[in-house]
Amino acid sequence: MENSQCEPCKARDNNNKPTHWCVICEEALCLQCAEHHRVQKMSRRHELLDINIKPTYINISDQxxxxxxxxxxxxxxxxxxxxxxxxxxxxxxxxxxxxxxxxxxSKGIKSSQSFIDAVELIEQVLMTTPTIIKDRHTLIESIESEANFVKDEVRKVKEEAITHIEYLAKLLLEDLKLKKDKIVTNAKGQIDELEDIKRTTKEKKDTFDIVEKHGSEKQTFLAVHVHKTVLDELEERISAITEKTTYSSIKLNPNLLKKCITSIGTIEIKELPTATEFVKRKKRQSQIPIAQRQHLPSFIQKNAIIGTGDVGGLVVSDKDELFISSTLSIFQKKILVYDNNEKLKHEMNLTFPPGQIAIFPCQNKGIITSSRIYLNIFQFVDFQTYKVINEISIEGCQGGGIAASNENICIGTKGAMKVLDHNGRYIRFIKMNNDKRTPRYIVLDKSGNIYHSDSEVVCCTRIDGENLFTYKPPDNKMLYGVAVDSRGYVYVVVQNQSVCRLNPDGTFRDLVVVNEDSKRPFKDICFNKDCTKLYISYEEGVLVYTRQ
Known part of the structure; x- marks a missing residue:
């Protein structure tokens, strides 16, 4: 947008110098028009910038x-x-x-993964290009210096070889020039391309800086997706340059056999990878909000559910009810249902010791595993009538975890997960990285990603089998239950002693809960519906932690 005239004044054939620029309207305003702009109902919330700080290259609305x-x-x-x-x-x-x-x-776009990826890529390219440019300039100086040194060596050898050497020296110098020019030309070409990448990236940075600080969420959203192709192209270009970049040197390889001399040497180029690296960003799903880097919630114990017996698993339903699988004795095997105030609502008797529970979203049905590793039994339950409606046996799934989505059931088995439909029919097989471990705790997020722990590691796996991350705690500590909050943070029980929080990319963040009572080892974990409560099971009950 041209900044030489106030746009409203220009429409009235007046020529007033602009003093401000409206980010939302994307037009220049004089002092008087800016004042009107600030008080008008339609524009009083618009961000006005000093015209002098508006970036030269910016493209927000032309999308x-x-x-x-x-x-x-x-x-x-x-x-x-x-x-x-x-x-x-x-x-x-x-x-x-x-x-x-x-x-x-576009709601929440400024905290979305797509916007974060775009900003981080811009910053990464802007940080990498000066380093590579400096490296290329150093290469040119070094090559020039080494080439001059080789020339001196060539002249010394030439004096010993008289006429025949003169001829060979001429050929050698020509070869030197060709190889040196090739390196220098290539380096200069890389510099030109890097300067172009740097310029283009700077333009995008200006745009993203403006929309981040002053633009609307719609403009930010449009900027992310309109510039996505250009940013991907920048990423590929800088990655290609980095992968092909080498540091060359020129040395003389002399041949001093005067009796049968046919050459006084060859020009050799030694290429080594440079120290400069450019690592491509991870591919993440667009529009998945990520958690803010600060102000993460803490949790404090406020309540406890006791007397449940041995807890095999726990899960929260769409109605925000807590379901606990309980084995009080060989005669008392139950599913206990509690409301959001931890008050017992219902008990369901079972014929075998229950393990983990999965509830089908938006349905009053679910599936229960056995807590006995020698049993392959899975019972389908109608939680409206609290009756078993079907029972199946699945080989190789002893001790595996279970979770359910709107369409599928995921069951842990040795070295893999089996995906079934809601009737228990086999759909597919998802292979794990470790074919000897069984995913014992499984949970799904809203995008269908599968989070699972096998006592050694906790992983995030897409439904198509692609591994998104793997986390292994230090000192080979044992892992148990796993849960995911509404912002993508992962919570996992470590060594029965604590609950650690992982960032959405699987890196360690902090400890959320520390178990002060060694007689109550933590086991499984889950959130209530709005993630304001954290339920942690132990052998004889469930601890209730409330978000602060």
Whole structure:
């Protein structure tokens, strides 16, 4: 947008010098128009910048569909992670299940993984390019210096070889020049390309800085997705340069056999990888909010459910009810149901010792495993009538964890997870990295990612089998129950003694709960529906921790 005139004044044929720039309207304003802009109902919340700090290169609102006469992007397809105009929706996304307006999709974009990835990539490219450019300049100086040294050596050898050596020296110098020029030309070409990458990245940085600090969420959302292709291209270009970058040197390899001399040496190039690295960012799902880096919640014990007997597993339903599998004795094997105030609502008697429980979302049904490792029994339960409606046996699943989504059931087995439908029919097999370990605790997030622990590691795996991260605690401590909060942080019971919190990328964050009573070793863990309560089971009950 041109900044030489106030836009409203220009429309009235007045020529006033602008003093401010509106980020939302993207137009320059004089002092008087800026004052009006601040008090008008439609624009009083708009961010006004001093015209002098507006970046030269910025493109926020010029983000329209190039396929359909620059129609504005009004929709976002979650299935394809793409912006759509009205025509795009009709032509290419008619059968897509998840279409939403840009206004809704852009909510929380500044804390989304897609925006964080874009900003981090820009910063990474801007940090890497100066280093590589400096390295290339150093290479040129070094090559020039080494080439001059080789010339001196060539002249010394030439004096000993008289006429025949003169001829060979000429060939050698020509070879030297060709190889040196090739290296220098290549290095200069890389420098030119890096300067272009740096310039383009700086332009994108200006745009993202503005939308992050002053733009609307819609503008931020549009910026992320419109510039996604350019950022991906920058990433590929800088990665390709880094992978191909070598540090060359030139030395003379002399041949002093005068009697049968046919050459006085060869020009050799020794190429070594440089110390500069560029690691590509991890591929993450777009529009998945990540937790803020500060102000993470803490938890303090406020209540306890005692007298449950041996707790095999626990889970919270859509109604925010806590389901506990309990074995009080060989005659008392139950499912206990508590409300959000930890008051017992219902008891269901079972014929075998229950293990872990999975509840089908938006249904009053679930599945229960056996706590005995020699039993392969799985019971399907109607939690409205509290009756067993089906029973199946699955080989190789003794002691494995269980979790359920809207469509599938995930069951841990040795070295893998079996995926079944809600009737217990086999669908697929997800292989684990360690074929000797069994996922004993399993939980799913809203995106369908599978979090599971096998006593040694906790992993996050996509439903297609791709491993997103693996965390192994120091000192080979044992791992037990695992849970995920609404912001993507992972909580895992460590060595029966504490609950640690992992970042969404699987790196250690902090300890959330420390067990002060060695007689009550922690085992399983889950959150209530809004993640304000943390339930931790031990052998004789469940501790209730409340978010602070």
């Amino acid at each position: 329209r569909c190039s396929k359909h006469d620059n129609l504005s992007f009004e929709y976002f397809c979650v299935d394809h992670e793409s912006l759509c105009c009205k025509e795009c929706q009709v032509e290419s996304h008619r059968s897509c299940q998840k279409i939403m307006s840009v206004d809704i999709a």
